[in-house]
Amino acid sequence: MNEAPAIVVRDLTRKFGGFTAVDRITFEVHAGEVFGFLGANGAGKTTAIRMLTALLAPTSGQAMVAGHDVYREAEQIKCDIGYMSQRFSLYEDLTVRENIRLYGGIYDLTDRQIHDRTTRMLAQLGLEHAADQFVRAIPLGWRQKLAFSVALLHEPKIVFLDEPTSGVDPITRRQFWELIYEAAARGTTVLVTTHYLDEAEYCDRISIMVAGRIAAIGTPGELKKKFDASSIDEIFVRLARPAAASEARK
């Protein structure tokens, strides 16, 4: 890959008082890659993502996101990235169309752009019939797909997805991943977190955070070879809770 990496992180650290939430992590995400950012609850994923999305200043270390420095160019980063989480994605008491319009306005798109992209997006998702319905009235699976498309509305270089498929049925989960693949095929870089470890297999590369550090990074195939494991789940358990794993082996 000749293109500049989408994300370059060197010794990135964040402390909260005496607690080191993220401890000198170093990694790169290639442009157009689907990167799975895994870790147990409390391993530091959310803190790391907040630094990469320029919402939280690092304590030390460097990070370049879409070519911008997280310390000095927070606003440029926000223009060049999209973000979607399971917890909050869309305004439930606005219609589908109003949500798209709102995000378009926030990202400073022209009326023409908003109009064209709304039309295109609704057609792609097959949601034309629901354009004027309140978001709370449409099924969760559709809402998640819509939220993803809205996160891509301003055509960001990188999109951060925080547990996008939580609680979603197995078919919608797979449809969601197809949207991810399509976005990646168009050149968008995707960084995604998930608790469904079968989804780790859908990523080009993954990292596993343990206690603030990156304990493993590579393609799913490389990691399985390296850890002599049959699944990512097995590696995850071994790394995330060494004590529990040894307990289980007894």
Place this chain on the structure above:
Amino acid sequence: MTTPADDAVAVDRVSKNFGSTVALADVSFSVQRAERFGFIGPDGAGKTTLFRILATLMAPDQGRARVLGRDVVSDLWTLRARIGYMPGRFSLYPDLSVDENLRFFASVFGTTIEREYQQIAPIYSQLEPFRDRRAAALSGGMKQKLALCCALVHRPEILFLDEPTTGVDAVSRREFWDLLDTFKQSGMTILVSTPYMDEANRCDRVALMQGGRILAIDTPQAIADSFDRPLFAIRASDRYRALKALREWPHTHSVYPFGETLHYADKRTDVPADRIATEMLAFLSSHGFDDASVERTAPTVEDSFIARMGAPEGVRAA
């Protein structure tokens, strides 16, 4: 055949609507005593509404539900002391410490931690190092354990656990199920819901739920085995392109990503599996997937769930 009165739970044609939203549509099932019964389904399947009805917190619009032989509407006061309920949303007092929460729930049921120590010991021993910590400051996994402890402290005969492992990492999920195993011998009936298909295998029987309906009830093995076509696992280096190519193959019944493979089922039911595999390999290699491999694989509960969900666009070809 046991009589309905012996069942731990007997639900007969229960429906519940919220305005125009159908939460439960004509649901019937029964759970035997000491059984561990799972409800597997996505958000919006009706799991939480069902659990609220069984925990006597909500009345059905239609139909009847009995728990431990008692009607959940007319006998709610006698029932409440006999059931334990862990809601899906964290519902403990965030400003109270671990011990204070537990003491509070014990006192509501007229008992004490000391008196019930035996019952809660397997979980409480894991919480004890944090006994003075505020509940709000616990990790996700520890919060779930505290909530379970609070649901158990009055020695209920039956436990309703609504999505105890949602949002919890894979390791903590496994630990939680291990913890439930420790109650096996005590004969407690446990009803538990989850969106994670792989957790079905930790239950004696499961009900697959979708859109307020039960799609199937059986042992996890029987549900997996009910997948009625030969299933193949396909490996190819460019999986997404292979998926798209297979959708164009006229014989494809269904094909979708499954972990590191694609799961494929063929439309034809009269062609031997090995011939399907050979033809598929030839098809894949003619489309440039020279490294592809095809092998028979055992269907899982998730495959069965997908097959029963009907034919939404996108995943299924044809």
